Amino acid sequence: MSNSTTNFYARSQSFSLSDIIVVATYFLLNLAVGIWSSCRVSRNTLSGYFLAGRDMAWWPIGSSLFASSEGSGLFIGLAGTGAAGGIAVAGFEWNVSTKNIVTMPEYLGRRFGGERIRTYLAVLSLLLSVFTKISADLYSGALFVQMCLGWNLYLSTVLMLVVTALYTIAGGLAAVIYTDTLQTFIMIVGSVILTITGMSLNKIGGFGNLEHVYSIAVPSKIIPNSTCHLPRADAMHLFRDAVTGDLPWPGMTLGLTILATWYWCTDQVIVQRSLAAKNMSHVKGASIFTAYLKMLSFVFIIVPGMISRALYPDSVGCVDPEECVRVCGTEVGCSNIAFPKLVIELMPSGLRGLMIAVMMAALMSSLTSIFNSSSTLFTMDIWKKHRPLASERELLLVGRIVTVILVVVSVVWIPILQSANSGQLYDYIQSVTSCLAPPVTAVFTLAVFWKRANEQGAFWGLMVGLAVGLCRMVMDFVFPRPGCGVEDSAPVVLRDVHYLHFAILLCGITAIVVAVISLLTPPPRPEQVGSHPRNKQLSEGTPCLTMVLENNPELCHSYTFNIHTKTSQTHLYKLQHHKPYIYHNHSCLSPPLCL
Known part of the structure; x- marks a missing residue:
């Protein structure tokens, strides 16, 4: 495996002055928005740094949700999988439009204790x-920069990290959300220009001719007595055969729903944006806004990937290991270069710079x-649990150090990622997620819909699910997918059970363990399952107030009341003039912010 910058990375289109001006303008805009947002919200408190002061409206949150989920890994990965297999991968994006659920990261802790x-x-x-x-975002973003500038992959990675980390570490969540809003606009505009204005579609005779051109996109150098060089016959089918399909329909309906529930309801990256909203109405509005934006991915990411395969079958569709190494530096395939290849070859000066800015926006x-x-x-x-008296200064410093450590480990992981799952980045991401996320979905679902589920059942269900999932993930790396024309020696459970089908099995196993252990152990307390009288008196979105002892933030008083009533308003006035307490307003059904 190599990441040489020779051959393919010798650019066929020069990086002009107008491209440089466009990219520089993008960075200046990004810097300006980051500085403005950092000044708008205090970065010296935990609430300001991690939750943007909890004062965000629906449109920046929705934009941030979209931009965060449409990173460079999805631009490269979705287009690459579209180039390799057709439109079925769009199901991963469209699935979110059916999810109208809002959750809180502390929910399982509150639910089970x-x-x-x-x-x-x-x-x-x-x-x-x-x-x-x-690791996926760094690799995909660096790959794009490498193709544009001809730089070494790891030099490009360092560039990505330096630019991104500067305003993240400095600005906190407010800088992230507002710059995401700018980047969402740039991503959509750039992708529209690439797909709709006709530069790529005109090359193949319009969208109506895409299926035909794609079906005959065969590389000139193939492996004898094999069929892996042929485009899939079901490339234009969203639902594919349950056994032979690369994305089988049972997995795309049930397995994908399991993964989507984990990502959109429990993943911290998504949940943290919702916690920054002014109230529940803005959270729901942001979720709906994001769902509509996600519908655009099919037209602006997957279709360009298929167009790239149709126009450049010798590079994007290569199957011969030696040829693939010459083209993109890996033996297992070059579908990941589909989107950047299209940009470099087709976009004129200036607009090429815009698309480079789009990829930078997606990555950042x-x-x-x-x-x-x-x-x-x-x-x-983790840290605050073991150091409950840690100062805000210490916690902020720890958060920044952790960011650096995660980046270093991720860079080390990039070589493994390059050769995984036949070189299809998005396939790799979903495969790993299918091994680790389904147990969380099972526990979360049972926590919401089955009051008898308790902490013992949930914990051991997660442990069993983790053990089973890790076994599958280790086998995935020990027995990688064989190259074209090579016999598959992987065990039957790996060879014949698609990762989306495995997600269904893993979720089911976890649910059974949770149910059995919960029934064999004492039930949860009434206040943990929402049947406590106090929980019934408070309505969703009602403004509430929580007292926090100023000199000991760990002591968060449980006394909460509706501040709209006259009695509560009088009591509120008295409390606010009583030191040494600090008061935080929040929704009655959201957790109080005890920082």
Whole structure:
């Protein structure tokens, strides 16, 4: 395996002055927005740094949700999978439009009690950040820069990190959300220009001719007595055969729903944006706004990937290992270069710079989100648990150090990522997620819909699910997918069970373990399942107030009341003039902010 910058990375189009001006303008805009947002919200408090002061409206949150989920890994990965297999991968994006659920990261801890589950989820999220998020985004963004500038892959990675980390570490979540809003606009405009204005579609005779041109996109150098060089016959089918399909329909309906529930309802990167909203109405509005934006991915990312395969089958569709190494530096395939190849070859000066800015926007938006959320997880759920009296200064410093450590580990993981899953980045991301996320979905679903589920059942269900999932993930790396024309020697459970089908099985196994152990152990307390009288008196979105002892933030008073009543308003006035307490307004059904 190599990441040489020769041959293919010798650019066929020069990087002109107008391209440089466009990219420089983008960075200046990004810097200006980051500085403005950092000044708008205090960065010297935990609430200001990690939750943007909890004062965000629906449109920047919705934009940030979209930009964070559409990182450079998805631009490269979705386009690459579209180039390799057609439109079925769009199901991963469209699935979100059916999710209208809003959750809180502390929910499972509040629902079951104890600290084991909360700590486990924090550690799991950090692992997923390294394996599927930071490393994938760094690799894909660096690949794009490498193709544009001809730089070494790891030099490009360092450039990405320096630019991204500067305003993330300095600005906190407010800088992340507002720069995401700018980047969402740039991503959509750039992708529209690439797809709609006709530069790529005109090359193949319009969208109506795409299926035909794609079906005959065969590389000139093939492997005898094999069929892997042929485009899939079902490339234009969203639902594919349950056994032979590369994305089988049972997995795309049930398995994908399991993964989507984990990502959109429990993943810290997504949840943290919702926690920054003014109220529940803005959270719901942001979720709906994001769902509509996600519908655009098929047209502006996947279709360009298929167009790239149709126009450049010798590079994007290569199957011969030697040829693939010459083209993109890896033996297992070059579908990941589909999107950047199209940009470099087709876009004129100026617009090429805009698309480079689009990729930079996608990379930076997702990385900043992951950096901020991962540091929040470690700081608040792990470090603060062991050092409850740690000062805000210490917690902020720890969060920034954790960001640096995660980045270093992720860079080390990039060579493994390059050769995984036949070189299809998005396939790799979903495969790893299918091994680790389904147990969380099972526990979360049972926590919401089955009051008898308790902490013992949830914890051991997560442990069993983790053990089974890790076994599958280890086998995935021990027995990588064979190259074209090579016999598959992987065990039957790996060869014949698609990772989306495995996600269904893993979720089911976890649910059974949770149910059995919960029934064999004492039930949860009434206040943990929402049947406590106090929980019924408070309505969703009602403004409430929580008292926090100023000199000991760990002592958060449980006394909460509706501040709209006359009695409460009188009591509120008295409380606010009684020191040494600090008061935080929040929704009655959201957790009080005890920082």
